[in-house]
Amino acid sequence: MxxxxxxxxxxxxxxxxxxxxxxxxxxxxxxxxxxxxxxxxxxxxxxxxxxxxxxxxxxxxxxxxxxxxxxxxxxxxxxxxxxxxxxxxxxxxxxxxxxxxxxxxxxxxxxxxxxxxxxxxxxxxxxxxxxxxxxxxxxxxxxxxxxxxxxxxxxxxxxxxxxRGEAPVPLIWDSDLRLSFDLFPSSLSEKDRRKLQWGILGWMVQKLCGPKRLSRVALLSKPKLAAKKQELKDGASFLSSNDVISAALSRAIRGSDIMNLAVNMREGGQRLAGNFWQTVALDHEAAKDPNAIRQHLPKRQFFKTDEMPLWPYAFGRYSFVTNWTACTCHLSIPGLTVRCHLPHSNFLKGTPTNVAVIFHVDAENLGLSHNVPPSNLDTTGLLGALML
The missing domain is CATH 3.30.559.10 (Chloramphenicol acetyltransferase-like domain)
Structure with a gap:
């Protein structure tokens, strides 16, 4: 296969x-x-x-x-x-x-x-x-x-x-989309695609010269998040939790010029198994505004400048945020009580560039698991205001 x-x-x-x-x-x-x-x-x-x-x-x-x-x-x-x-x-x-x-x-x-x-x-x-x-x-x-x-x-x-003794809804593993799907948005120019590929060099630079990566978890308050969504909404019909948390990370992370966000490309309730997400690159400064994220993320194109910069990728000055909260099929076993969920930290510790995962820690609270060194993370601003 x-x-x-x-x-x-x-x-x-x-x-x-x-x-x-x-x-x-x-x-x-x-x-x-x-x-x-x-x-x-x-x-x-x-x-x-x-x-x-x-x-x-x-x-x-x-x-x-x-x-x-x-x-x-x-x-x-x-x-x-x-x-x-x-x-x-x-x-x-x-x-x-x-x-x-x-x-x-x-x-x-x-x-x-x-x-x-x-x-x-x-x-x-x-x-x-x-x-x-x-x-x-x-x-x-x-x-x-x-x-x-x-x-x-x-x-x-x-x-x-x-x-539970029920018949599960099947998954489609061999879809036509799987063999033609591209992780880079079609709106990217060939020149910008080549610049993105310099991210491999940046990965190696950070692996050899960057700080040791550890995993840390912050708990986020849903009521505080809901209040911030209303407070920060400026002309947009709504702000998602992803918009606000990604903006908070853009404000909090030091030493990073590009914020990469993962976007699920499945349509509706498609049960497609495989890798169907695209990386959308946002300028860190522009991504500090959740309204800018809400406006530009659906376009799946880089914003703030006409061309994607080269050096942030070549030196590993980029971050990546992935949101798991849309995935609601958390493990549950009849007769047992679920206490909390957590992404395993292996992939965070093994990745030499900034990575953050937004997830449901339990039914009432969100969690943020990340590998950003404390010296490069400012929690006194919006991010700190969202924490429990």
């Missing part, structure tokens, strides 16, 4: 795996057995997940049915062997997130850190870590080569249905 042109871009090579972690509580006597059946059925429904990736004659190809094990149980760290429900109940939301961040070190997909096209790579894995009989962490990993975050959450939605 040819995975198409969209899989060859540097963003995927630098972030080979996307993962979501879910903290759950409650007793479930047959959790592992039921999860095993559901995961096996999920792979049967989506044979791509059983494959491994190879590179041949300039193409990225998938060899199906190369793997047989897709659920792995993980032993908890010794420091948490006696962690109880009482301990969990005593944590506020920030405490639960930090708890999950600590446990994620044990939930590291074998796809991370050893990904090589030449040797093949597993593309899908579910991990289960249980603390006693009442606290569970589930990690779902997907290779970015075969799918984007929408694909990951559609698979999570299918897994939820299987755990």
């Amino acid at each position: 040819d995975l198409g042109r969209a899989s060859t871009y540097g963003a995927i090579n630098s972030s080979p795996t996307i993962s979501t972690l879910t903290l759950l509580s409650g007793k479930h006597e047959s959790l592992q057995a039921e999860l095993q059946r559901a995961v096996d059925k999920l792979v049967d429904l989506n044979p791509v997940l059983s494959g491994r990736v190879w590179q041949k004659a300039g193409q990225i190809l998938l060899e199906p049915k190369a793997h047989k094990e897709f659920l792995r149980t993980v032993e908890p760290p010794k420091d948490f062997e006696k962690f109880s429900m009482g301990d969990l109940e005593g944590l506020d939301l920030q405490g639960k997130v930090k708890f999950l961040q600590t446990l994620e070190q044990s939930l590291c997909s074998p796809m991370d850190g050893c990904f090589t096209l030449g040797h093949g790579s597993q593309v899908f894995l579910v991990e289960l870590l249980s603390l006693g009989s009442s606290i569970h962490v589930l990690a779902v990993h997907l290779s970015h080569i075969v799918g984007d975050i929408r694909t990951l959450y559609d698979l999570v939605g299918q897994l939820n249905a299987l755990m």
Whole structure:
């Protein structure tokens, strides 16, 4: 199976795996057995997940049915062997997130850190870590080569249905769009496209000379966000959460000239599996205004200057924001209570340029996971005003 042109871009090579972690509580006597059946059925429904990736004659190809094990149980760290429900109940939301961040070190997909096209790579894995009989962490990993975050959450939605004993809505893996889709907007000139490709050099410059990247999580208040959307609206019919948070990041991040935003290109309720997003490049200064983002983002073209600048890409002075909040199929298991969700930090730690992920940390709050060094992030302005 040819995975198409969209899989060859540097963003995927630098972030080979996307993962979501879910903290759950409650007793479930047959959790592992039921999860095993559901995961096996999920792979049967989506044979791509059983494959491994190879590179041949300039193409990225998938060899199906190369793997047989897709659920792995993980032993908890010794420091948490006696962690109880009482301990969990005593944590506020920030405490639960930090708890999950600590446990994620044990939930590291074998796809991370050893990904090589030449040797093949597993593309899908579910991990289960249980603390006693009442606290569970589930990690779902997907290779970015075969799918984007929408694909990951559609698979999570299918897994939820299987755990409920229902028939999941199928995904289309071999669409006509997949082989012709381009991650760069059609409005970009060939000259600007060539400048964008200098981002690979900037990635290498930051990898060799830039600061060490760590993952940090900030909690965002939905009421504060709603108030800011009304306060900052200037002529626009509405502002989205993405507009305001992206503008807050543009104001907060120092040392970056370009803000890249990911836009999902699926239409309506299309159930297309694969990589169907485009990168829209915005000038950092202009993107400080959420109304400018609202005006220009749908056009999918660079704004502020007539031509896209070269040097920010060549030196890695760019940032990337991706919004996961449109993906609402969070992992849920009958009989268990969901405590919080968190993107795995591996791809943030492994990316040498600024990356931020907007996500639902629970049903009531948003989260912002990022790898921006504290010295390069000003939280006294709009971003700080949105935090819990």
